[in-house]
Amino acid sequence: MAEENDNVEVVETDKTAAGSEQSKPQDEKKYTDADVDAIIDKKFAKWKADQEAKESEAKKLAKMNADDKQAYQLKKREQELADREAEINKRELTAEAKSILSERGLPIELVNNVNLTDADSVHESIDQLQKSWEEAVQKGVSERIKGGKPIPKAPSAPAEITKEQFDKMGYKSRNELFERNPELYNKLKG
Template structure:
């Protein structure tokens, strides 16, 4: 009886875990030694991140919820109202919204024009609310009236100030006699300024 040739067996394969005797590759790269937390090179530990939920108080959360609920309620009521309108009513509302939008735009442009006109006249632009108008001819009339009233007011203020600063006129009916020999230099100078005619008379008499 002939013996069959058996394949040679590598017993080392079974002895070392079946990896065929090959050792696992070794990591030849040098590894950094663990850092000592006391060496002072590591950054200081940061404060742990705060929980974002803790940034809001109970009142803040309630306010946010109430605002969102109010907005949702208003939108729901508006949708319900719109669903109950007829086609004619919806068209009227659409036209009213367009008219309001046109009026708002025209008002804004009119105020801008009034501010520009006031600035060109060296007047305070804060008066634009009083002189603007969406109709150009009416706006021009308001502007002209405003300038006239302002000029009149300025003139009255100037006259009032000048009147307070103007010295009173001397009383020409005063029959007081003057003795130039007994008057001081200051009195003579005052008399000459207030009543040049009287000053001339007494100087000629004496």
């Protein structure tokens, strides 16, 4: 019988001569009487249920003949072995799934979403997870790249500049006009 023991420590405070409490570690748990009673009641109820289950089984076995007892105990052992084997199989498949997930660059936390019934279902569910993961990542990247409103362009210079505007231009502006549109520059200079 695997029995859990939760030790409850009741701490009494010592007072110094000055009347102040001594310092205590912060992680120390303090229980009230009601908390301790609740813990004890819970443990007692569990113990009582276990005892009743054992008593019930003993009565059931007492009513059986030798062959029935042997068959019942054999069936019970087979069930326990099957449960243990299933638990071991689940652990092995979980380890394999974690290994596959890490090899494929997926977070191992996704193992909770993997079908652990057999090796084929593990591979199939990881394939589906990988496909979904890649689609979600691609969608997120596309959203990030998409960006917002386009950057407004600087207003372009008017296509035609009059002779008066040209005469008022400084050297730098005339030089820019010459680089952009040499024909117009020559026409206005002319």
